[in-house]
Amino acid sequence: xxxxxxxxxxxxxxxxxxxxxxxxxxxxxxxxxxxxxxxxxxxxxxxxxxxxxxxxxxxxxxxxxxxxxxxxxxxxxxxxxxxxxxxxxxxxxxxxxxxxxxxxxxxxxxxxxxxxxxxxxxxxxxxxxxxxxxxxxxxxxxxxxxxxxxxxxxxxxxxxxxxxxxxxxxxxxxxxxxxxxxxxxxxxxxxxxxxxxxxxxxxxxxxxxxxxxxxxxxxxxxxxxxxxxxxxxxxxxxxxxxxxxxxxxxxxxxxxxxxxxxxxxxxxxxxxxxxxxxxxxxxxxxxxxxxxxxxxxxxxxxxxxxxxxxxxxxxxxxxxxxxxxxxxxxxxxxxxxxxxxxx
Amino acid sequence: xxxxxxxxxxxxxxxxxxxxxxxxxxxxxxxxxxxxxxxxxxxxxxxxxxxxxxxxxxxxxxxxxxxxxxxxxxxxxxxxxxxxxxxxxxxxxxxxxxxxxxxxxxxxx
Numbered sequence: 001x002x003x004x005x006x007x008x009x010x011x012x013x014x015x016x017x018x019x020x021x022x023x024x025x026x027x028x029x030x031x032x033x034x035x036x037x038x039x040x041x042x043x044x045x046x047x048x049x050x051x052x053x054x055x056x057x058x059x060x061x062x063x064x065x066x067x068x069x070x071x072x073x074x075x076x077x078x079x080x081x082x083x084x085x086x087x088x089x090x091x092x093x094x095x096x097x098x099x100x101x102x103x104x105x106x107x108x109x110x111x112x113x114x115x116x117x118x119x120x121x122x123x124x125x126x127x128x129x130x131x132x133x134x135x136x137x138x139x140x141x142x143x144x145x146x147x148x149x150x151x152x153x154x155x156x157x158x159x160x161x162x163x164x165x166x167x168x169x170x171x172x173x174x175x176x177x178x179x180x181x182x183x184x185x186x187x188x189x190x191x192x193x194x195x196x197x198x199x200x201x202x203x204x205x206x207x208x209x210x211x212x213x214x215x216x217x218x219x220x221x222x223x224x225x226x227x228x229x230x231x232x233x234x235x236x237x238x239x240x241x242x243x244x245x246x247x248x249x250x251x252x253x254x255x256x257x258x259x260x261x262x263x264x265x266x267x268x269x270x271x272x273x274x275x276x277x278x279x280x281x282x283x284x285x286x287x288x289x290x291x292x293x294x295x296x297x298x299x300x301x302x303x304x305x306x307x308x309x310x311x312x313x314x315x316x317x318x319x320x321x322x323x324x325x326x327x328x329x330x331x332x333x334x335x336x337x338x339x340x341x342x343x
Numbered sequence: 344x345x346x347x348x349x350x351x352x353x354x355x356x357x358x359x360x361x362x363x364x365x366x367x368x369x370x371x372x373x374x375x376x377x378x379x380x381x382x383x384x385x386x387x388x389x390x391x392x393x394x395x396x397x398x399x400x401x402x403x404x405x406x407x408x409x410x411x412x413x414x415x416x417x418x419x420x421x422x423x424x425x426x427x428x429x430x431x432x433x434x435x436x437x438x439x440x441x442x443x444x445x446x447x448x449x450x451x452x
Contacts, residue, residue: 023409026417027370031389033416034371057389070394071401085403088426 020071024064032057129211130313135172135320137165137310156180156306159287159299162203165310172312176209178202178274180309182281183293188255189242197238199256199283200273201290207233207267209313210274215239217250217265224286231286232261236269238282256283259292274311355387355395356404357438360423360431363405367422370396396421404430 032053039049057063090097128134137155157165162177169175179200187197204226207219219233232254234243243249253260272280291298299305314320362368362376373396374387399405404427412418423431 023417023419026409027393027419028389030369030416030418031371031374031393034369038375059390063390063393066390066394067397070398073398081401088403 024067028057028060028063032060133173133314133316134210135312135314137312155309157308157310158303158306159308160301160303161306162308162310165312169312171315171318173315174205174209175310175312176203176206177287177308177310178206179290179293180307182273182277182279185256185283185293186258187242187283190254194255195242197256197283198279198281199232199285199293200281201285201287201293203287206284209311211313212268212271214265215268216247217263219265219267220284220286225288228288229286230259230261230289231264232256233265233267233284234263235267235271235280235282239266256285257292257295259289261285261289274309353434354438355391356399357431357434358385358387359392359395359399360404360427360434363421363423364428364431367420369418369420373421399427402430403427 032050035053035056036046036049039052040046042049044052054060090100137157157177159177162175166175179202182198182200185197185199186194188194202220204220204222204224207214208221212219214233215236216239217233220231223229224231239245239249249263250265251262253262255261267284285293287300290296290300299307358377359373362373362380368376370389370392374389374392377385377387396405396407400407400421404424405421406424408420408422409417410420
């Protein structure tokens with residue numbers, strides 16, 4: 001109701017400019033009247049008093065104009081004024097304000113949430129084959145594995161443990177491993193100054209477990225691991241950005257962290273890595289290049305260093321939870337035993 | 344009658360707000376009250392007073408209400424708003440600070 005009244009008065013102010021003029025007039029007439037009365041009390045005749053009062057005012061029109069100026073001056077920064085006024089009105093009716101704010105918040109929030117969900121699940125779904133068969137190893141929520149959609153708390157494993165998993169694997173077509181985070185790389189192309197690129201090392205079968213095909217050239221394969229080849233697969237984005245989408249770069253070498261590495265292929269444009277993340281990797285390199293990529297000593301023989309995520313492609317018809325529980329419990333125990341034996 | 348610049352810039356707002364904080368009144372009475380309270384030292388003419396009142400009204404520190412007097416003429420009564428009182432406190436503090444600073448410079452012996 002209050003809001004309606006204030007709206008009405010604002011409308012009145014907009015529509016009836018003449019009313020404001022009339023008010024200005026009445027206001028000054030009132031002043032004139034009072035001043036005249038005061039002067040007559042001093043002994044002046046009404047006319048003389050009136051004349052002197054008018055003189056004192058110094059021009060009725062001038063004063064009116066000054067009043068209009070004062071009002072106009074405020075309309076100049078009326079935007080600020082109006083917002084302040086809006087806030088005042090809103091503060092006076094907290095229930096209404098709350099309802100409006102909640103409506104907007106829920107509306108915007110719901111839109112954002114739905115959009116984020118659609119973005120992550122629908123539009124950024126990885127171009128992998130049969131994603132339902134893909135299993136990430138982890139111990140979050142007491143489960144030994146997660147569906148592909150459950151991103152986040154995946155377990156990190158050492159390379160020896162991954163090898164153990166792989167050796168004793170009975171439920172998966174294949175297992176692969178990849179660096180659990182992206183590294184910042186110094187990338188030098190030709191004689192150009194070094195630029196920062198994001199990359200990670202992956203096992204040679206990483207792309208085949210995901211079921212990906214290359215956009216240009218080839219993807220990594222187990223032979224890259226076996227022969228310790230210094231090669232890299234680059235993302236479509238970086239191929240366009242750094243190499244202007246020139247297929248001539250495939251087979252040529254670039255410098256990554258001081259090591260000359262051959263570009264063997266480009267991933268599909270829609271591939272952003274196995275994880276939906278704000279800064280996806282652009283360079284994938286075989287596992288043996290880990291010391292180069294991380295600028296660290298080799299982690300490959302280190303059972304204490306848990307730096308790999310493990311992903312497997314489940315065999316058709318295998319029971320996910322039973323399979324994982326059986327395999328992981330067993331493998332982990334075996335590894336612990338092995339570790340104990342060494343100490 | 345004093346000219347507007349007889350008063351330090353901005354102090355008229357402070358004076359009007361103070362007077363209205365004591366009692367709601369119409370324009371002429373404000374001028375009279377100022378004269379009386381300042382022992383005839385401060386005077387404000389309509390050429391300064393009314394624009395200032397309109398400004399204060401636009402700023403939301405003063406509201407105006409129309410009533411009809413005994414003679415049947417419309418009279419505009421000004422009163423201070425809650426925001427106006429807050430503004431008054433703020434400006435009074437500022438003035439105290441400023442005037443004591445000026446005094447301490449001018450009367451430095």
